[in-house]
Amino acid sequence: MYGWIWRHLPGPRPVRLVEAFVLVAAIIALLMFVVFPWAEPLLPFNNVTTPS
């Protein structure tokens, strides 16, 4: 998977390094700001209330 992505990144090695870095940053941002906030209420960690 990682090898496949690396082979399909265009450009010479330094450009690919930058591209890979941007890709990783984009995925982390997607997880932090979209996926985790969506998934968190579905997980059994943080319910602090009792029914009123």
Added chain:
Amino acid sequence: MVERATEVIPRIVYDHEDVLPKPEPETVKVRRPTLPPVDGPVRKAVRAFGELMITAGLVILLFVVYEVYITDLISAGKQDEATTALDDQWKDSNTVAPVDPQRQAQYDLIEGKAFAKMYVPVFGPDYKFSIVEGTTDKHLEVGPGHYVGTALPGNPGNFAVAGHRVGKGAPFNDLDLLSSCDAIVVETQTNWVVYRMLPTEGEEAGWTEGKAKNPKCAKVAPLKDKANPDNSAYAKTVGQEIVTPQQGEVISPVPHYSGELPAAQQVALMTLTTCHPRFSDKQRLIVHAVLTMSYPKAPGFLPPELKEQ
């Protein structure tokens, strides 16, 4: 000196170049042909599986970082906004204590908006949170949330507040460390309201001989009726308890009491709820506190309870 050094160095470098590089190409050439075919289906599958596992592990690690640190940052911003809005609201309106105590109940309660502040002096002088109205996930992201419909600070009944224990500012992170008689100070628009944690179940028996002598405990005593300890309305109201998530009776006006008690006979309680154990929602940690003091707000006045350690 300089001439000698330049003579020596080239000789050493030359020696290394002469000895080392020669055997290397040979070993590389021998190894290359023994490599298996580059990408057989099994190799591909095993590699893909391994990479997926590594990726899943990284994602879970990132989730922990999100839960414990990133949500704190987001919540800190929201808490600051709520506090600023509350301060503005208090500044705009007249903060002189009303003559008629009934007026105290007339807060503008808007869900998601802060209406009071809470301080727990034993958690340090910087422990300060604005309490918002409502207890949905969205509200609790801002700060501790007041259960809609439960009593208001200082009033008879049960002023119930929920808060996160992990992430999202974690206002109730150390709720388990609160011990009986510790003060919880609530600041409303007009009053300072001081609650103190009730004796725990284990402390109740020897209360008068034991902890009651502590000056902090002057107005704290087990709520249960001594003449009828098992059947009085407050028989089950103790300082700390751990309950199942379904036990909503902990925030009812008289906790765990199924009968009706007239409002005039109700004690003014404060109840804090959070998850238990930490990082889990299997149970709820509940702390009950009783009203011991109330001061009207005045410019420059701070309740002495805030300085307790």
